[in-house]
Amino acid sequence: MLDNIGLHYTAMAANIDEQAIIESLKNQKESARNIADKLAEAKALKISRKQDYCSAGTLVLGSDQILQLEDGSYLSKPRDKEEAARHISILSGKTHRLISAAVMAEEGRPIWRNIDIAKMTMRPLSPNFIEKYVDDNWHEIQYCVGCYQIEGPGALLFAKIEGSQFTIMGMPLLAVIDYLFERKFIA
Template sequence: MNLVLASNSPRRRQLLTDLGLHYTVRLQEVDESYPEHLRRAEVAEYLAAYKAAAYRATLAPDEVVLTADTIVCLDDDVLNKPADPAEAVRMLQRLQGRSHDVFTGVCLLTGTGQQVVFSDQTRVYFRSLSDSEIEFYVRQYQPLDKAGAYGAQDWIGMVAVTRLEGSYFNVMGLPVHRVWEELTKLAGTDLLPH
């Protein structure tokens, strides 16, 4: 089974590398809009499956593509990647002093048409932040490629995240414990190097 990662995220690449998995990266532009009636985890799972569908025709029988989408939910509002620094500041102002949920949807699609879609949820607690802390983070770290305008592994994660309920790696963009489990099932054997 040859793993194909369909993601440009350096964090997802690092997590798969740290798991000891061998993979190739294959990128394709995919629209990230979703039906308005979907809520929370449904959005992340829909987007992961939609991204995987774009690879269906190009997969060899021995390949499995991994697609993922991470969203931040404040109540029922989905906070995707901010369009510009001003929107990033507004998002972080909304998140500070509150808890929110991070959902990562994952789709594993094999070249033979087998598909597994799942998601993982982590609740993240932020302390109250000053406007100058938020503006510093956005200026220094340019979090425009991150759902909710922040990366838990960045400076803001160190100073603002007070508690997590769930997987830290899920907040980084990939629930690696579930990915390992589902890939093991698809492979029909353990994934440990021999």
Template sequence: MALKLVLASSSPRREKLLKLMGLKFTIVPSKIDESVYTNLPPRDMVQELARAKASEVGELVEESCVIAADTVVVKGNKILGKPSSHEEAIDMLSGLQGEKHTVLTGLAVLSTENGKILVDYDKTDVYMREMDKQEIISYVNTGEPMDKAGSYAIQGLGGIFVERIKGSYFTVMGLPIHKLSLMLKEFSIDVI
């Protein structure tokens, strides 16, 4: 019997990307406390969070292949998560403007049939253009940055601030589909 796909996320961006890949899946969001993992280096943190999310949701579903991911923005040695206020979003964007930062997305795929789990991550460098204070405030007032790591959406209006990237656009969106397709192959799930 073929495994059912389950997305362990409530992210509309991840849902959209799985649909873009032509996959049929259900959504069972993870309720993992992400703060437990903040003491880890960013690369380890995103992978361990993805693993924990997949494992948690894997306990709730049967005969499934669970896909989980976690994304962070790193500037220098500081991890930028989702902003908790408009002021924090303004501060984050002020720190990112005119600079390079890195987006890391951890990815886990788990078979509930045999417990096999694959965990990986991908990294993309993002170069932002200079922004003036009023642009930042106007963008934050749209509400778009409020549920995004680093306070911007590359696939939305925030994309106007991105000069270039080195790596995968989809990693910045929160789901490195090139890696996911290879991981799914390991579970005999072909995208194409």
């Protein structure tokens, strides 16, 4: 998304243990919104606190997304094709929420955050359709919560979508852009 708007940046993996953070926050009865926010914050802070990389005034953006089912439970990224097919079967014919969070950190502390929510209703899908979809798209969807990329064949899965396409893709991009304009990083 940042490439598509022509933003110059350096991408770095934060290498946080997302699953451990999610489990800890779920045990503390945190909301899905707070979990997405804490994951984004953990990523931004981990990079922002690297002395050898971040100088004064360096903004670090962390973002993450949580998929929450109607019953309040969550789906994570699939481990394999079989789990991806199970996830899509669970979502088939139902509505879920994608909660995308972005946090900016500067000099090792969070200075800005935004959370946006999209509501997604998947059409009822046959087991044969799901199996073919996963087989045909595994390389693109294996790192995606929900096992779809809405900007490609994943659009076939949905009957109704409410919310920003950027939020669905994993980041509340318009709010990020607004903040970058406010800080004069984009002029």
